Amino acid sequence: MTTVEAIYEDGVFKPVGPIALPEKQRVQLDIRPLDADALAWFAEMRQARERLAAKYGLFPDSTPDIAADRRRDG
Numbered sequence: 001m002t003t004v005e006a007i008y009e010d011g012v013f014k015p016v017g018p019i020a021l022p023e024k025q026r027v028q029l030d031i032r033p034l035d036a037d038a039l040a041w042f043a044e045m046r047q048a049r050e051r052l053a054a055k056y057g058l059f060p061d062s063t064p065d066i067a068a069d070r071r072r073d074g
Contacts, residue, residue: 002063005034005042017046020061 005016013029021027034042053059 020063 004019006013007016008014
């Protein structure tokens, strides 16, 4: 499962950052409003991710590899 921060605006959920999904991919949303502590934590993690990306470059998206491994084990 992936957690995505989004903003609800004009009847649409808009992700705060990029999402690695193909166009028109159907998903199921679990809606939980974020409190101030959660928002602060997300901001810290975003900054940490940006620092790591600046220092080491972007990490590859391993989601397809993980999904393939799970299919093999099942």
